[in-house]
Amino acid sequence: MNDRRERFERMVAPHASAAYNLARWLTRNDHDAEDVAQEAMLRAYRHLDGLRGEARPWLLAIVRNACFSWLRANRPAEVEPLEDDVADALPGPETYAARSLDRRMLNEAIAALPVQFREVLVLRELEDLPYRDIARIAEIPIGTVMSRLARARRLLGEALRVVAVPRLKVHR
Amino acid sequence: MKPEDAARALHAYVDGELDAVSSLALEAELASNPSLRAAHERLRELSASIRSNAEYYAAPARLKEAPAAPRRRYALLIPAFATVAAIAVAIGLLATRPGEDEALAREAVAAHVRANLSGRQIDVASSDQHTVKPWLSARLPFSPPVPDLSQAGYELTGARLDYLGSAPVAALVYQRRQHVIDVYVSRDADPSPRSPLHSLSRDGFNLEHFGAAGLRYWIVSDLSPNELADFSRLFAQR
Numbered sequence: 461m462n463d464r465r466e467r468f469e470r471m472v473a474p475h476a477s478a479a480y481n482l483a484r485w486l487t488r489n490d491h492d493a494e495d496v497a498q499e500a501m502l503r504a505y506r507h508l509d510g511l512r513g514e515a516r517p518w519l520l521a522i523v524r525n526a527c528f529s530w531l532r533a534n535r536p537a538e539v540e541p542l543e544d545d546v547a548d549a550l551p552g553p554e555t556y557a558a559r560s561l562d563r564r565m566l567n568e569a570i571a572a573l574p575v576q577f578r579e580v581l582v583l584r585e586l587e588d589l590p591y592r593d594i595a596r597i598a599e600i601p602i603g604t605v606m607s608r609l610a611r612a613r614r615l616l617g618e619a620l621r622v623v624a625v626p627r628l629k630v631h632r
Numbered sequence: 633m634k635p636e637d638a639a640r641a642l643h644a645y646v647d648g649e650l651d652a653v654s655s656l657a658l659e660a661e662l663a664s665n666p667s668l669r670a671a672h673e674r675l676r677e678l679s680a681s682i683r684s685n686a687e688y689y690a691a692p693a694r695l696k697e698a699p700a701a702p703r704r705r706y707a708l709l710i711p712a713f714a715t716v717a718a719i720a721v722a723i724g725l726l727a728t729r730p731g732e733d734e735a736l737a738r739e740a741v742a743a744h745v746r747a748n749l750s751g752r753q754i755d756v757a758s759s760d761q762h763t764v765k766p767w768l769s770a771r772l773p774f775s776p777p778v779p780d781l782s783q784a785g786y787e788l789t790g791a792r793l794d795y796l797g798s799a800p801v802a803a804l805v806y807q808r809r810q811h812v813i814d815v816y817v818s819r820d821a822d823p824s825p826r827s828p829l830h831s832l833s834r835d836g837f838n839l840e841h842f843g844a845a846g847l848r849y850w851i852v853s854d855l856s857p858n859e860l861a862d863f864s865r866l867f868a869q870r
Contacts, residue, residue: 463763464757464758464763465698465757468698469697469698473696473697473698476691476695476696477688477689477690477691479691479695480689480690480691480692480695481688481689481690481691484689485689493689494692494695497691497695498694498695501695501699502699505698505699505757506757506759506787506789507759509758509759509760509763563685566681566682566685566686567685567686567687570682570686581682584647585679585682585683585686586682586683586686586688588683590649591644591647591649606640606643606644606649609643609647610640610643613643613675613678613679616678616682617674617678
């Protein structure tokens with residue numbers, strides 16, 4: 461009877477922190493993150509037979525779905541569809557002011573991003589996932605991953621510039 | 633390379649996602665364009681800074697354990713008095729209809745309640761009929777059918793061994809929404825063909841009973857009578 465349990469503990473349980481971290485960044489609080497992540501782990505356990513290939517992106521897709529269901533039920537305003545893919549993924553990185561990054565401000569700035577940008581940023585920078593996996597998890601085309609990531613970074617750079625170094629000279 | 637193309641490619645470049653040809657083109661551009669080079673530097677710094685400074689939330693310990701044999705949250709919430717009342721009602725109901733079937737029905741309801749109350753619902757947790765069926769066959773003197781009814785919205789969650797009428801039986805566990813459905817399967821000593829015998833319904837616990845192909849089936853759930861009858865019909869067809 462313990463085949464499934466053994467497989468779960470070997471393949472999925474090691475990624476519990478990835479699951480929790482994503483849930484925590486998307487729900488933005490400990491309590492709901494734990495509930496949502498727990499539910500996702502249970503779902504992963506039940507659907508373990510559907511696991512092919514790498515476990516971490518597979519699990520993160522389940523977590524991401526659980527988070528968005530939760531957001532739709534509890535914070536519907538946060539998951540309103542984006543006007544995506546306009547060319548304003550540009551003007552690119554000229555506005556970054558990375559050197560003045562402060563831990564707390566950085567975390568607040570990420571938390572303040574719209575959830576669709578936050579998720580690609582977290583999956584890319586904190587999970588180090590390739591665009592292909594991010595596209596699958598967030599259920600968007602790779603081109604959209606790229607434009608959302610660019611926009612996430614730009615928004616982040618702007619937020620940090622405004623907060624951190626208001627007198628920084630910006631090339632536009 | 634146009635400036636906006638370069639700016640866009642820069643992200644993919646920093647992420648290691650730019651193809652070789654475009655990377656060469658971008659590198660040539662970087663070599664000759666100081667402001668692009670500065671942008672590249674800032675982008676790399678930002679990325680590195682997020683990686684080293686952004687919070688990575690570690691999972692609470694309990695998240696790292698395999699879920700115990702799938703727990704039913706609500707099973708823990710059934711107040712004991714309600715359970716006792718349900719058993720009393722079931723017994724009262726069935727006691728007025730003497731006979732072997734009624735005794736078994738009574739036991740089936742009690743077994744269902746007991747399993748839900750104790751949390752011991754599942755010995756083999758799997759949604760895969762090809763895992764559950766061999767597990768049961770290996771432990772019983774018969775091989776119960778384990779149909780996949782997920783298309784109809786009834787998810788197999790596993791099975792356990794139980795005891796009805798002084799004989800070991802298979803208990804298949806299905807789930808629909810929050811409702812657990814137990815299907816008790818026992819060997820039928822009486823070889824004469826059987827058709828659906830009866831449905832019972834009282835205070836939330838409903839029961840369907842039929843026999844087929846030398847096996848008898850007791851289906852117990854707190855699902856609505858209509859849905860349980862649907863389930864029973866689907867199950868019998870497989």
